[in-house]
């Protein structure tokens with residue numbers, strides 16, 4: 001059976017060349033029994049195919065540091081981001097990323113390393129393990145980056161400002177202390193942000209911050225409110241992803 005996934009890039013009228021695309025992933029591999037948000041999982045074989053099709057389309061690995069610095073996307077860069085730091089990304093993602101020579105960044109929940117997705121379990125979601133520090137080091141040793149996703153994964157706009165500030169600044173400090181690298185990229189949990197929260201992220205010294213708003217990022221992009229495209233099951237092939245993007249951009 002030959003199924004094409006991201007190959008029909010001509011379906012997309014130039015969006016990928018209008019700015020830097022940042023792709024959002026969460027979990028890789030098989031879904032455990034009782035999974036509620038099935039769309040947040042992408043199977044390993046599908047993930048591998050997607051990477052191959054980005055390559056076939058002439059796309060190359062990019063990094064968040066490039067976001068908002070240039071008009072268009074002449075080099076055909078694509079940035080792959082993983083929210084939350086799931087262990088299953090290490091298990092099912094490292095080999096495909098290596099095979100296709102792609103880099104990715106994992107946004108880690110600093111107080112939950114080696115623990116589980118507590119914030120999702122409170123909503124009845126199936127338990128998944130989060131990478132422990134040694135696994136984060138394995139991730140980094142493979143050439144990938146880490147970023148901060150707060151300490152406990154709260155809704156930042158609903159948190160008292162002092163608490164939001166602590167979530168944003170302490171997560172950076174803890175990750176830098178633990179892993180000995182600069183942590184320059186932030187991701188808003190639930191894509192929940194407003195100007196006050198954005199100011200806290202700026203004050204904490206982050207270079208970029210990712211939202212869940214849909215789109216690509218040109219020269220005028222707000223580097224602390226970057227747009228992304230979500231690679232969930234519903235957008236498993238390029239046609240579906242593009243249909244989803246068009247619907248969201250039309251709103």
Ligand SMILES: [Zn+2]
Pocket residue numbers: 083084149153188189190
């Ligand atoms: Zn998250």
